[in-house]
Amino acid sequence: MKLNKYQAAKAAGISRTTLDRHIKEGKISVGKDGTGKTVIDVAELERVYNEVDTDSTSQNVAGEQSETSNDNKAVHLELEILREYLDRMESDRDRERRQLENVIDDLRKDRDHWRQQATALLPDQRATAPQKTAEGRLARAWSILRGKS
Template sequence: MKLSASQAAKKTGKSVPTITRAIKSGKISAEKTKSGGYQIEASELFRVFNAVTEEPNAKGNSLGDETPPKDAKNAAEASLLQEKIDALETALADAKAERDEWRDQAKRLALALPSPQASTDTNLGRPWWKRWLAVG
């Protein structure tokens, strides 16, 4: 039984571009039709992609359920991920506090610096030889 790309997409729950990309990359072999479409052998299609069942209560890939059922494994994984998120948020808050402390210290140091004033050394405007000889 041969299927078109759109029929194959419906049978597997994938999009038509996903099916055509799989054909072009060589994951699925298919025949090109004169109209530019593809004819895919069903066995070849289901070798790569699982079939979607039409019954929402059936086991396997189903378009009826978008989220997996909650079970102990998913709950444990979710709590582990939440712990990691909390730890990262704490580390981020600490880094921001440290950054703010460094910024405040830099501002205090910048305010404490003496303002640049014109030099009171009168020798700077004279040629080097007059300064060296202390002439004039």
């Protein structure tokens, strides 16, 4: 059976300050419960202080444990509510993701359509541009050399 610091000091017949000092000095080892609070095993108290009165503390512990089990029901209910909320949030997120993917697809289709329209309206510049032939380049080079640019 594990006791909190207050219960351990009461069972050992010492003050809480003395118990804290013994813990700091390493005379007695402690552990942590599920909530991170310090707990001390009764066997550890008996090892250090020999006689331990657990009669008064065991009733307190049993009472606290029954109160804790009632709290667990509330925690389980709250956990269930939070899980349902999380499920709703995930389904909403998935729905919104699908909507956004559809919008992106539509925008891409529009972009491709308008790109095709714009390309179709542009004249083919390659057909009307003068071809640079070897003769044209040679004539240009000859005129530069003669000084008639």
